[in-house]
Structures are given as structure tokens and as C-alpha cells.
Amino acid sequence: MASIFSRIVAGELPAYKVAEDDQHLAFLDITPLVEGHTLVIPKREVDYIFDLPAEELAALHLFAQRVAIGVAAAVPCKRIGVAVIGLEVPHAHIHLIPMNKVSDMNFANPKIKVAEDRMKELAAAIAAQVPLAAGETSRKSASLDSKGSRETTEANEPATTEASADGATAQLQQLTQGLVFMSESDAPLEPVSYPAPSGELTDATLLKLLGEPADTKVEAKELTVFLRNHTADQGVLGDPAQANRFKALQMFMKQELQDTKVYRVGSGPQVKAYALGKTEDGKLAGFKTVLTET
Structure with missing residues (x-):
């Protein structure tokens, strides 16, 4: 048997x-x-x-x-x-x-x-x-879409922050490499790291941290809502491998970072978006991208 x-x-x-x-x-x-x-x-x-x-x-x-x-x-x-x-x-x-x-x-x-x-x-x-074996160009398809080729896109340019070699930042660099957020146009995801404020992360504190004018519009969203189209089974591009990578990124940020949220900064036609959470060593880490909304 x-x-x-x-x-x-x-x-x-x-x-x-x-x-x-x-x-x-x-x-x-x-x-x-x-x-x-x-x-x-x-x-x-x-x-x-x-x-x-x-x-x-x-x-x-x-x-x-x-x-x-x-x-x-x-x-x-x-x-x-x-x-x-x-x-x-x-x-x-x-x-x-x-x-x-x-x-x-x-x-x-x-x-x-x-x-x-x-x-x-x-x-x-x-x-x-899971890395591909030597000579593989894609994984054998499996249930739950366990296939997925590794991206060969060059690494995103480092963010203009005090990004360091700490574990969270290094992991975010790997998880975001080659990922693109699709709105009315596409924009890369770039890992970022900032010193966390000592108190509550208010809109005013965030804008000061980002170097934005004090009257800039800020809107907070849940990470799962922000990424929902990209983490759907087929993903926004109809590519299960990309959808799985967005799922991995989302899971890391929800498990490894505290109070993770997405902050939409500014107003159309282009809005900056920062997905940020607190690390164990007192930083804000995550990724940034740009949304095009006309």
C-alpha cells in the first residue's frame, strides 16, 4: 500500500x-x-x-x-x-x-x-x-503556486535614509528587490529605514521625518488593504510568482515590525506611499513607492 x-x-x-x-x-x-x-x-x-x-x-x-x-x-x-x-x-x-x-x-x-x-x-x-537550483529558470508548478522564478532585476538604488545593515533592513532589501507597485503607472518598491520618534508617530512627526511640508496631506491605511491587489492569487499582473513575493513581504512586515501601516503622503496625480513599522532596535523600517492617480 x-x-x-x-x-x-x-x-x-x-x-x-x-x-x-x-x-x-x-x-x-x-x-x-x-x-x-x-x-x-x-x-x-x-x-x-x-x-x-x-x-x-x-x-x-x-x-x-x-x-x-x-x-x-x-x-x-x-x-x-x-x-x-x-x-x-x-x-x-x-x-x-x-x-x-x-x-x-x-x-x-x-x-x-x-x-x-x-x-x-x-x-x-x-x-x-526558495532559491532555484543551478540551471533552473523556473520552478516546477505545484499547488498553492509554489513555483516562481527568482527575479534577476538589478537591486533598487538604496533609499536616502540612514539605512543600515541590520537584519530587518537587509531582509527588506531582499524582499523588495525587483518588485513594482502597479497603479496607473508602475513604480519600484525601495527599502527605507529612519530613526523612530520617541513618542507616538503623529502626522506632524512623520512629515518632519520625511522632510515634507507641515501642511502635506497624510492618510494611513492597513498594509493588507494597500497590497490586496498585489497579493491576490494571480496578482495584479497575473503572475503567481510575483503575488507570492508580495505575500512574503507582507507577512514579514506584519510579523517582524510593530504597528505597521502605510502612509499616503501628498495628493494626486502622484502620491508617495511609505509602508513603515517599528523594529526591535528602535527604528522605522519598511518600503516606499509612488502611486499615480489622475
Whole structure:
């Protein structure tokens, strides 16, 4: 009888897939220890991982390495833990577990329940961050659009702020690279970083921080509302890979930054938009772009 994983490979059972090639598949564990807990399997059904021929074992670990990069980029954590248990399902598999403390890897811990929408969001975010293998130009299509080519567009010009090499800014540089916000025209997303004010971020404080006139119009919006057209399944350009990248950006800003909002500054025909949230080290970080509205 085929294992449950072989049935997933055959398409008989659904899965939240995050990466796939001709020999391997990676998908979210539906009874995870933590959010982002991912399983990596060979498509060929082999019960015991060390029964795999050396070249297949090596290929499985190289595939897992790329998936781990995607998990680490999409799910805030200190390390990606790696485990092979081999007793639950008679099909070789590797656990990749985002961890912030050693106990996150304890399989005696109660499993958590993650809502379906959140699982879809996680799968899309991880899929968007898994690097392509050497020689690949696009990923093999998978459910939840786990394919998606990496952008080769040159990096955006650094923002004229005190942008630093801190973790949040570096991650934002990666997440925004090559992304374009579509309104009546298109404009790149540029990562930005500013010193956070000591008190509340009022309109007056924000305008002073941005160097804008004190009477400039400011309108605040929720990030999910601002990006809703770009994070739709097909995205504003009909490109699932781009939509997944916007989802990854949105998830990072909501999880890693506090009080994230989008501030529309000015009035038409061109409006500046700043998506900003507070970092742990006391900065405002995010991205800026320009909206064209005639």
C-alpha cells in the first residue's frame, strides 16, 4: 500500500507544497511543532532514509538545503532545525523546523493547529523564497503556486535614509528587490529605514521625518488593504510568482515590525506611499513607492 506521502506525490491527497523538482517534494507538516514546520521527501518511496543510494541521499539533502533557505527567509527564527525520525510514516523524510529555542525541536511537545488561510500564506511565502537550483529558470508548478522564478532585476538604488545593515533592513532589501507597485503607472518598491520618534508617530512627526511640508496631506491605511491587489492569487499582473513575493513581504512586515501601516503622503496625480513599522532596535523600517492617480 502506498504511503501517505506517495499519495501526495501522486496528487491523490492535497498538501501545502513549497518546493518541487523531478525527484523531490517539500510541503508543510499539517501537525506542526511550530509554524513553518516543513517536510522534505524523495518522490521515490523508500522507507528508511539511509537505504537511499549515496547519490540520492546527497541530492535529497541538497534539495532540503534550498528549502531551508526559503523557510528561514519567510519565517522569523534563529535557526532551521533538522531532524530525521523515521517512525511516523514509512517514507523517508526530513523535518525542517524554524526554531528560536532548543525546545522547539522537542517532538514530545503538543502539536499546534494552524488555520488553513495561515497555512496557505506560509506555503506561498516560503515558496517565494526558495532559491532555484543551478540551471533552473523556473520552478516546477505545484499547488498553492509554489513555483516562481527568482527575479534577476538589478537591486533598487538604496533609499536616502540612514539605512543600515541590520537584519530587518537587509531582509527588506531582499524582499523588495525587483518588485513594482502597479497603479496607473508602475513604480519600484525601495527599502527605507529612519530613526523612530520617541513618542507616538503623529502626522506632524512623520512629515518632519520625511522632510515634507507641515501642511502635506497624510492618510494611513492597513498594509493588507494597500497590497490586496498585489497579493491576490494571480496578482495584479497575473503572475503567481510575483503575488507570492508580495505575500512574503507582507507577512514579514506584519510579523517582524510593530504597528505597521502605510502612509499616503501628498495628493494626486502622484502620491508617495511609505509602508513603515517599528523594529526591535528602535527604528522605522519598511518600503516606499509612488502611486499615480489622475
